[in-house]
Amino acid sequence: MKLPRLLLPLFGLLAATTVTAAPAYDFYICANINRNYVIGSKIVTTNGIFQRTDEGGWRHFGYNDTSITAVAFDPRDRNVIYTTALNGLWRSLDGGATWRICNSWDMTEGREVAVDPNAPDHVYVAFTDGIAVSTDRAQTLVRRENGLPERGKFTQTIKVDRTRAGRVLAGCEVGIFLTEDGAANWRRVHVTTDTVNDLQQSPHDPKIWVAATQSAGALISRDGGITWDRFAGVPTERALYNVTFDVTNPDRLAIGSWAHGVLATEDGGKTWTSRNAGLPENPRVWRVGVDPAGRLYASVFQETLFHSDDFGRTWHPNDLAGSLVNYFFTLPKAAN
């Protein structure tokens, strides 16, 4: 219990820490860099998990997999890695050297994976047709969908509340669902008419959650995901793909959207502005992410990864030409 507790206030620590030249975190992305790959074609590039090096480059590790969608780590042991991908859920126990497929054939197309920091043997997985849970580090994976609808449980995103074991939010086709008992029971806390694409818990205040949706704009909850309000300044007519907090500044959030590019707020969501200057024309933004130093990243669909050090006012090509970044992930730097 002690070790997880040390890691629990991850984002709080990051937020409170002045970023130094030797950052105390690791920053990962999951990227597909094989433009227009289809099943059957040859993979000609390296895809999968990349870790940012201290020099600012990207180091690939683990399998070459074009279909990776998300990554999670066991907070007790950085060598235990989980990824979701087309085949489902993969797990490595040796830092990515070898992997095991964890799901049975009736689970496919993993969308996101989350490890409970307060119960690190517990792993939650979002699938195209629902939610599966492991209580043994993904050695076994079973569906836990009591309370989810029979239809409408396409689950794009799943996140564990870092404040309490077994408290998990899931973004599905028909709304946001909450469990407080490790997925034994789910209840819908917010109804949507289309998919909830992303959920994020604030690194500054764990009661604050935000959601990016396909047709309901961006939502905020100030009571731990129980009730939700719409950000008035965010358009609703087109899909929002993801949302991110800035761990260095509680008033900053950014949204990635194919139609709108990058939307940003620096006043806690009261006003939102388009931040696309320097990105390709009509940027088809796939994901945005903020590293713990406050650098904002935007993955533009099959273009390259861009970064901004002024929260989107100006953008600069970063690296990974032809890439599609599916996931940004931050962890405290691994101990040597």
Add this chain to the structure above:
Amino acid sequence: MKASQFFRSAPALLLAVTLSAQPSFEGPAPVVTSVPAEDQRLAAYHARVDEVLQWRAGRVDLNDIPGTMDMASISILLTLGRDIEACNERVLQMMAEPGTGPFWMFPAVCVAFTGRELLSPEARASIREAWRTTRQLRGDTENHWVMYYASLYLMSELYPNEPAETWYTGRSSEENLAEAREWLIHWMDTTTTVGQGEFNTTHYIGEYAIPMLFMATWAKDPAMKLRGRMMLDWMFAELATVSLNGVLRGPNARSDEGSVIERWNALASYFSWLLFGNTPPPSGYGGWGLYFAPVAKNYVLPEVIHRIAVERDGDYVQRDRARTRRFWRYSDVLSPPVYKTNYLRHDYAVGSTQGIVNDVIQAHVWDVTWREEDPRGKHPTMFSLHPHSSGRMMQAQFATYPEPMPVGVTFEGKPSYDSPDKVLGGSPYEKVFQDLDTVIALYDIAPGERFEHINGFFSKDLRDVTEDASGWIFARGGNAFLAYRPLAPYHWIPYLHYNGGWATVRDDLGGRVLTSPHLKNGTIVQAAGADEFESFEAFKAAMRALPLEFTLEPVPSVRFTTLRGKNVAFTYGEAPVVDGVPVDYSKWKLFEGPYLNAEVGGRKLTVTHGRLQRVLDFNTLTVKDSVRE
């Protein structure tokens, strides 16, 4: 289309494959005959198999091994026992850079098994090592999974008792085998109870037939071996039943631009040629067809299926049931049922699916296709469709966002998807009814849809096309008379063809597209045999005399007395009514017709021709042949 993608990485090889002489492809069209003597049928089949083997083996240039040897040619050379050293060399080269996913897996299985006693230990070890080092994607469609799990099954049997760390899955041979076996049986159960999702596919048929032949040939477990053979019988019985002179026509769960126009030009024709001998094979024997050939002699087509393909007693209706691709979103059911109607006559056939759109990108919902003695280069077909393109339907069937796929798939082997003049694909705004050789297709397109019109395909091979003052468009196709009634004003545009999944320019092959830019719309097509009328004029007169009432508001609705005397009433979104009786699709069987019969949920198919009968019973894993006295 996947074949094109596969070969794109080896253009020199493709060039060598397509430009060389191919006897049956280049020779005269076969004369369709029933061959009652089993030894003669088998000899003719083996001769066709040998033609494929010899042709492909002859394309190998030992001075250019990388440019002329793929895994198909390696497998064929191994089957023929030739050039083993070259095979060893090429295997080592290819396994140094393994592919990913089912389209690499099953060719690799073919090499592994045909070479298990001939390849060098180093070459065999390189294949085995590739199955440790390279992650294989399972894919996201039914055919992907059939290839994936059949391949994983066979490799796990070939290398039993090997630990988890020696497989890319991180699971032991036994764990892989158990998972693969479980899914394969699940798929067979599903197919034999509620139908196949990718039914009557013009190209994907190979992606089922080849893995099943591999199972039937190489599975050690006798039950799985028998299951493979039974599934081959099941699929080929259906191919025989719904093809016209060897040509698979619509409906097709999935097809492509080439084969919905030039109906013969499909991998399905390779199987018709190889198994039934009733149509020429496509160029290069269909590409993937080369993987069937090395082990084709391990399958013997039952006589009853042969006779269905080449010896028909007369006109017949086959009404069947299938299911859609999985709907992850926007549907109350994961794989809703679809209902197939096929009416086949000597000179033409009419087919359609009723129900929900089964595949958003590649479905071909209905057509009238007429017989051509030599189908090569002919476009013997007529149909209409709503050219639907939307992110929402993509999201329904794929784990994606609304924007990227409609354009993205045009770079992924489906070039026409977002084209307004396309002639391929399903639409949620199309409802179709068929009674014998009458089709009524109604459209109620939502305002704001990307394309607010419908397209009708008019072939270059139609003759005497006449836009009649009555509103009917009359035409002759082969020995069929055709009447096409647009229900809303239209204009003509040229038909421009995407020649293959990776085409970037379009070819004018002749033919026109009837475009009708109206949201509420419809098409009625009536076909008839030329021999039923004294003249084309007599057919026109008969059609003009048929009672027809229709309205487009508030929704399209037609009342029509067909050429066959049926009083048909069909309103968009409602059950069609025939002679006062609503059609109840829920009562349709899995197969119902003179040749194929099966109950929903039955796991049993009865294949009948004349006095011959074969029963494929997946409940008991038995195959029972009988002859009526």
